[in-house]
Amino acid sequence: MINLNIPDDHIVPGAAKTLDRRKMLKITGAGVAAVGVASMINTSTAKAQSMTDQWDKVFPKTENVDHEKVSFTNRYGITLVGDLYLPKNRSDGRMAALAVAGPFGAVKEQSAGLYAQTMAERGFVTLAIDPSFAGESGGEVRDVASPDINTEDFMAAVDYLGLHDAVDRERIGIIGICGFGGMALNAVAADKRVKAVATASMYDMSRVMARGYYDSMTDEQRTEALDHMSRQRWTDAETGDPAMAGGLPDSLEGIDDPVIRMYHAYYKTDRGYHPRSVNSNGGWTVTNPLSFMNMPLLTYIAEISPRPMLVIAGSEAHSLYLSEDAYAAAAEPKELMIIDGVDHVDLYDRVDVIPFDRLSAFFGEHLAA
Numbered sequence: 612m613i614n615l616n617i618p619d620d621h622i623v624p625g626a627a628k629t630l631d632r633r634k635m636l637k638i639t640g641a642g643v644a645a646v647g648v649a650s651m652i653n654t655s656t657a658k659a660q661s662m663t664d665q666w667d668k669v670f671p672k673t674e675n676v677d678h679e680k681v682s683f684t685n686r687y688g689i690t691l692v693g694d695l696y697l698p699k700n701r702s703d704g705r706m707a708a709l710a711v712a713g714p715f716g717a718v719k720e721q722s723a724g725l726y727a728q729t730m731a732e733r734g735f736v737t738l739a740i741d742p743s744f745a746g747e748s749g750g751e752v753r754d755v756a757s758p759d760i761n762t763e764d765f766m767a768a769v770d771y772l773g774l775h776d777a778v779d780r781e782r783i784g785i786i787g788i789c790g791f792g793g794m795a796l797n798a799v800a801a802d803k804r805v806k807a808v809a810t811a812s813m814y815d816m817s818r819v820m821a822r823g824y825y826d827s828m829t830d831e832q833r834t835e836a837l838d839h840m841s842r843q844r845w846t847d848a849e850t851g852d853p854a855m856a857g858g859l860p861d862s863l864e865g866i867d868d869p870v871i872r873m874y875h876a877y878y879k880t881d882r883g884y885h886p887r888s889v890n891s892n893g894g895w896t897v898t899n900p901l902s903f904m905n906m907p908l909l910t911y912i913a914e915i916s917p918r919p920m921l922v923i924a925g926s927e928a929h930s931l932y933l934s935e936d937a938y939a940a941a942a943e944p945k946e947l948m949i950i951d952g953v954d955h956v957d958l959y960d961r962v963d964v965i966p967f968d969r970l971s972a973f974f975g976e977h978l979a980a
Contacts, residue, residue, distance in 0.1 A: 668720040668721075677699055709735050711788070712788070715756070715790025720746075730786070733971045735978075738768050765785055765787070788812060809974070818909070922946065
């Protein structure tokens with residue numbers, strides 16, 4: 612039994628103050644990538660958080676690109692903040708561009724920024740974004756997520772790129788990592804401006820929330836989870852202070868779950884820790900899964916066609932089945948690239964296994980002038 616670190620006065624009446632965390636993670640599929648709830652969102656405070664001008668990424672800065680911090684507004688009036696990367700030795704003509712986001716619970720200073728900077732070195736204008744309610748982007752309450760609004764965040768990034776002087780708006784693609792892989796596929800299915808999409812270690816967060824890992828959630832467990840979170844809303848509304856579910860443990864002592872250990876090795880160590888990252892710190896709100904549990908993201912995945920889709924996953928990833936199933940549900944043209952011996956988090960930052968050559972070739976072909 613592991614305490615969720617929820618204060619006594621934040622627990623709904625009748626709910627246990629101490630929950631079996633492993634059971635709760637299994638029920639909600641939360642893992643360390645737990646999700647947010649759109650229905651709690653107050654967009655009246657939609658301005659960006661304080662932005663730093665310092666290079667505070669978890670990866671080194673290259674001299675081969677120009678970098679600048681930018682901000683723009685999504686359709687819901689929330690100010691999003693991103694890192695724009697442009698090839699230093701670029702021509703005067705308009706270029707192909709990529710919007711990048713993820714992993715779920717990460718910030719642009721982590722994996723998304725690494726992907727964006729690397730693809731900019733390879734000749735693309737790239738934009739790594741913080742999603743709404745996280746990182747330097749605006750939105751209150753903090754540390755929540757929404758299948759709708761986070762999908763919109765990708766579309767807003769396409770808005771921004773399409774108005775940039777260096778970008779050919781008819782040559783825009785998207786890269787989604789982890790849980791933002793599912794958001795990316797959802798965005799591209801609807802947004803016909805996007806010409807190609809790639810995912811890495813893709814999570815369909817709505818499926819994991821609704822059914823648990825490997826679709827293991829029973830009807831009784833689903834009802835139990837929804838009842839707990841529904842009643843928590845009364846307490847959150849009464850206190851005006853959403854209860855937090857807690858994030859990754861600071862120590863791995865007594866923890867043998869390989870998935871928790873894998874995430875810890877990235878988010879809680881010098882390898883990937885960032886002070887603004889949800890997963891590196893306090894985690895998401897208790898009610899996070901609510902909106903995802905009734906709003907499947909990949910219902911219209913076949914409508915990405917005839918635009919191409921590249922799905923990248925590791926052979927050892929616990930999430931591999933999600934990529935395989937998304938690939939199976941999509942229409943041609945599509946490609947599933949499984950990298951032997953690689954786990955879920957390896958595709959966050961291991962430049963020796965992330966297939967940047969394939970990503971460059973894929974977007975180079977499908978975003979060609």
